[in-house]
Amino acid sequence: MGLTKTEKFTDQQNTVAKFAKAFAHPARVAILQHLFNIDTCVCGDLVNEIGLAQPTISQHLKELKQLGLIQGNIEGTSVCYCINKENWNNMKNTLLPFLDQDLTQKTSCC
Amino acid sequence: MGLTKTEKFTDQQNTVAKFAKAFAHPARVAILQHLFNIDTCVCGDLVNEIGLAQPTISQHLKELKQLGLIQGNIEGTSVCYCINKENWNNMKNTLLPFLDQDLTQKTSCC
């Protein structure tokens, strides 16, 4: 147990869950928000910006990178991160239709 | 450790994470999708619809109910669930601006 039974669900449902997981921790939300606010690459100052230890930030960045939502380029001795526009749009195309479903209920029994 | 350091983040960041967590498991995505598809209350057949044990479904329903995204009414011997429209809209108002941020980068160093 403790193991998500992925095979019981559709690809779409698993994909929605996978992307949602990226935003399911405030540190990752904060990292992404900072990348948007800066509106360019962030080189190095993420550890100062967010108040967590360097290995922790590094781990969150790794997860976001594995999902493809951000990308990192080595810039001398530091690493620069930014949003991966294409994959961010892919994520939006997956999540928005789910979140934006129509709420008109034909019959309301509740 | 293993404990999210909520106090390091803004209320908005914690709220985004909290809502995203609702969608971070395919079973909960499937439950919500079924409620949307049926477009009315679902009484009972969620366990058959999703292939997980009854206590597991019950727990996922509990989490969605605690977040306010769904509501349940007792209907004789069964319980009817449906989307809570008002809170679903609140959730959308929190998540959509985050997901829909502008992607025009002034300078691109990546």
Place this chain on the structure above:
DNA sequence: TTTGTTCATTGAAATATTACGATTAAATAG
């Protein structure tokens, strides 16, 4: 009343996630 149905709760086991100290790797500066 007894039996069956439906769903919540409890308890426990397994896996996942979060966090950080210590270390390593790579690049630069002197």
Place this chain on the structure above:
DNA sequence: CTATTTAATCGTAATATTTCAATGAACAAA
């Protein structure tokens, strides 16, 4: 070459999540 800086990785500890068998509570039907 050595020291410094920056970030990834390793190892580990703590908490969280997922799952389900067993049980309980509420109600309906017999």
